Amino acid sequence: MKIIIVALSSQYIHSSLAPWYLLSSVRELNLADLEVKVIEGTVNENIRVLYERIVKENADVIAFSCYIWNIVTVTQLTDLLKSENRKIIVGGPEVSYCAEKVLRDNQSIDYVLSGEGEYPFSLLVKAFCNGDELKEVSGLSYRKNGRIILGEPYITETIPPDPYCEKYFDTLKGRISYLETSRGCPFSCAFCLSGRCGNVRFFPIERAKNDIIRLANSGSKIIKLVDRTFNANPERAYELFSFIIENYGKAIPNDVCYHFEIAGDLLRDKDLKLLQKAPRGAIQFEIGMQSFNEKTLEAIKRKTNTQKLKNNISNLLKMGNIHTHIDLIAGLPFEDYKLFRESFNTAFYLNADMLQLGFLKLLHGADMRTNLNEYPCEFSDNPPYEVKSTPWLDDNKIKQLHFCENALERFVNSGRFPLTVKYVFETQKRNPFDTLTELGMFTGVTSCSLNEYVDKLFWFFGQGSDVKVLRDLLLCDIATSVKSTALPSSLIVEDKKLRLFRRMLEENPETRRKKGVLRNTFLLYSENCGGYVDYDFKKDGKYILKKLNII
Numbered sequence: 261m262k263i264i265i266v267a268l269s270s271q272y273i274h275s276s277l278a279p280w281y282l283l284s285s286v287r288e289l290n291l292a293d294l295e296v297k298v299i300e301g302t303v304n305e306n307i308r309v310l311y312e313r314i315v316k317e318n319a320d321v322i323a324f325s326c327y328i329w330n331i332v333t334v335t336q337l338t339d340l341l342k343s344e345n346r347k348i349i350v351g352g353p354e355v356s357y358c359a360e361k362v363l364r365d366n367q368s369i370d371y372v373l374s375g376e377g378e379y380p381f382s383l384l385v386k387a388f389c390n391g392d393e394l395k396e397v398s399g400l401s402y403r404k405n406g407r408i409i410l411g412e413p414y415i416t417e418t419i420p421p422d423p424y425c426e427k428y429f430d431t432l433k434g435r436i437s438y439l440e441t442s443r444g445c446p447f448s449c450a451f452c453l454s455g456r457c458g459n460v461r462f463f464p465i466e467r468a469k470n471d472i473i474r475l476a477n478s479g480s481k482i483i484k485l486v487d488r489t490f491n492a493n494p495e496r497a498y499e500l501f502s503f504i505i506e507n508y509g510k511a512i513p514n515d516v517c518y519h520f521e522i523a524g525d526l527l528r529d530k531d532l533k534l535l536q537k538a539p540r541g542a543i544q545f546e547i548g549m550q551s552f553n554e555k556t557l558e559a560i561k562r563k564t565n566t567q568k569l570k571n572n573i574s575n576l577l578k579m580g581n582i583h584t585h586i587d588l589i590a591g592l593p594f595e596d597y598k599l600f601r602e603s604f605n606t607a608f609y610l611n612a613d614m615l616q617l618g619f620l621k622l623l624h625g626a627d628m629r630t631n632l633n634e635y636p637c638e639f640s641d642n643p644p645y646e647v648k649s650t651p652w653l654d655d656n657k658i659k660q661l662h663f664c665e666n667a668l669e670r671f672v673n674s675g676r677f678p679l680t681v682k683y684v685f686e687t688q689k690r691n692p693f694d695t696l697t698e699l700g701m702f703t704g705v706t707s708c709s710l711n712e713y714v715d716k717l718f719w720f721f722g723q724g725s726d727v728k729v730l731r732d733l734l735l736c737d738i739a740t741s742v743k744s745t746a747l748p749s750s751l752i753v754e755d756k757k758l759r760l761f762r763r764m765l766e767e768n769p770e771t772r773r774k775k776g777v778l779r780n781t782f783l784l785y786s787e788n789c790g791g792y793v794d795y796d797f798k799k800d801g802k803y804i805l806k807k808l809n810i811i
Contacts, residue, residue, distance in 0.1 A: 261389055262295045264319040266337075268310075268330040269302050275431075276300055277438040277486070278325040278352065278377070280423035285378035286385050288421060294389060300431065303333045311340045319346070321388065323381070326352035328621070328644040335366055342368035349384065351377045353453055354643070356413050357625025359401035363408050372401040375413030376443075376457070378420050413625075415458040424471065429478050437480035441468035441500070445488035447523075449550075450560040450627035450635060451589070451620055454488040462496060469503050476512040484519040491522045494531065501534055501543070508542050521546045524576075524586075525569040532572070536579050544583035547573060551592055552603040559593040559635075560628070573610050586612045590661045591620030591647035593635055597657045601693045604664070608685075608692040614673050617665040619658075620647040663700030664693060670713065671699060675801065676741040677717070679733040684721060714738055714748040728786040735782055736791065740802045743795040745780045758783055761790040761810055771808070 265283060267276035279298040286296050297317065301310050314322060314337070322341060324334045331354045338348050351373035355362045359372040373380045380399040387394055394400060399414030420443070442462045448455035475483045491497035504518055524547040535543070551557055552566050576584050588607055590600055607615050622629040622639040629645070637650040649655040672681055684690050703716045714734055721730055735751045762781050765771040773779045774796065781792040789809045797804060 261293065261321065262317065262319045263297070263321040263323065263385060264314060264317050265296065265298045265323045265325070266314060266334075267298065267300050267325045268333055269300065270329045271304070272302050273435050275435045275437055275480075276325065277423055277440065279323075280425065280428050281378050281420055282323065282325075282381045284421040284423050284425065285382040289382055289386055291386065291389050294385070296385075298427070298431075303330050307333065307336055307340070311337060314341060321347045321349065321385075323349040323351065326350050326354040328354055328623070331355075331643050335369075338366060338368040347371065347388070349373060349381075351381065354624065356399075357453075357456075357623075360408055360410055363401060363403060370402060373414075374399045374401065374411060375415055376420070377414075379416060379418070380414050413456070415456075417458065417461060419461065419463050422467075424474060432478050432480055434479045434481065436482045436484060437475050437478060438484050438486050439468075439471050439475055440486045441471070441490075442487045442492070446492045447489065447562060448627075449562050450631075451592070451623070453623055453625050456625060457488075460489075460492050462493060465496065465499065468500060472500070472504060472518070473507070473511050476516045481515060482517050482519060485521070487521065489523050489526075490520040491526050491531070494526060494528055497522075498531055498534060501531070501538070504542060505534070505538050508539050512542075514539065515541075517541055517544055519544050519546065521548070523547070523564075524549070524572045525565040527572045527576075532575050532579075535576070535582060538581055540581040541583075543581075544585065545576065546585045546587070548587045549607060550587070550589045551595055551600075552606050553592075553595050553599050556592045556595045556599075570606070570610065573612065577611060577613075583613045585614040585616065586610065587616045587618055589618050589620055591637065591650055591653060591658065593650070594652060596652040597660075600653070600661070604693045605691065615668065616673070617661070617668055619661070619665075621645050622647065660697055660701075662705065664697040665700070666705045667696040667700035667703065670703070671696070671717065676710075677734070677737045679737050680717065680721070680730070683725075683729065683733050688725065710738070710742060711746065711748040715750040718748070718750040726786070732784045732786045735784070736805055739780045739782065739791070739793045740805050743778060743803070745778065747782070753783065753785075755783055758790075761808075764810060765792060765808075771806075 263286070265279040267279040269276055283296055283298055299314060301313065324338070326334050334350065342348060347370050348368060349371040350362065350369055355372050356374040359374050362369060362372050371384065373384065380397055383397045384400060386392060387397055394402060398411065400411045402409055442460055444457045444460035445454035446460055504512065508514060520543065522545050549569060550560065550562055554566070557564050573584065573586065576582055586607055588603055595603065604617070622645045628635040638648040640646050640648060647658065649658060671677055684695065685692055699720055702720045703713065718730065718734055731751055735747065738748065758781065761783065765781065766773065773794065778795045779792055781790065784791050784807065787807065789807045791805055791807045793803045793805055795803055
């Protein structure tokens, strides 16, 4: 028997961990005449190309890991792949809590595995090989004699098998890798599924340390820890942070970054003192705040000490060595437009490296979807099931929040306009939420070239600004971000002094342009000087700007 396990990521840069767990669980069976193979792809590939890749394997069983980002592609593939001689299995969070609906709506799918998949998948494979009864397979839903047999999502206290094998490392090829050192979550947030995975189980600490080293030497530069709340056990997290810091530049190459999802309010003084020692770029944090509204946090069953959270984030950012990403969710209960505005501005003024504005998604199995009377809202029927309106936010206000999100991503989070962002929000002290919402409405959400976007920024912020200062800041931002000498039309000033500046640079051996290196030169009128950028070297993700007082 031949089995193919298919994982479809959102982008090529992401690898997948789930299929390798399944592969490992089946290998532990030591069944004769059984071949199991993992195929990875992305949802951006042509569906026929994916189909041909899978069909070429001539497998008896095809299994898919299902998430909100790939479920549409998966169901399209199962319709193409189904034949009488081929069994199709799906599992993963997107199908675990709606197995009956999946089987009813998709006749091409034969089996749904709900919950943690390693042990149930191995039992199902064993049943196929030995002809065992399917009723013995935990978490399995399937059709029998025209009716659907449903199995409860499988949860266990056991530690899953080691997913890493030689083939995994062969296929990683420097992509983002994923590491799990625990399962379960101490929180039971109403919008999330992590709290439904049972009690938090921590894998052996030596296994976690070994995997930290293995992945660090795999060629992957970003290693994401998928633990739902990595510091749920503060002492254990402290030990692993210490291990990374102590081994960085030794057993761990000094260009590897570990990404953790943590609860910011659980950080202790001793944790912050330790993290100060982390080499710059070794560690980055993602901190999900969701909201600063106490009534909202209580309604979604999220326990957060908001004052301690704000203090800890501020202290992390002051250290300057740990990239910190914070999240807000729009559409939560009891948070109207005014209250969300307050949460947003509070989060913005923390000055995190990145602030993400996300929108509530009503996932299958989450309390907010199961109990719509308690959590009333309108949401999309299609993945990712995003909220459309709530009793506190009508559809028009939701649209306005999308304008804010668009401007936040393009203007702030893109990292292309740090000088202009600082000028707008620190020097001019504009209200972040109002400004970004208005900017998003002004620029629109449709795509445009970077130069066109800069032109729109210039005209939008030109009202009430010193246009010389604004023009120069935008010019410096764009020149250090993009390798190009073509300036946006709004920033171009015809001035013969520019020709003289270029000549002066070339006549000086210390500033002469290196052969083969592209250079951008310009005049900065607000500083009465000239500036230039050579596109040969970056520091902290930016090309280096140099200025000369020549005007």
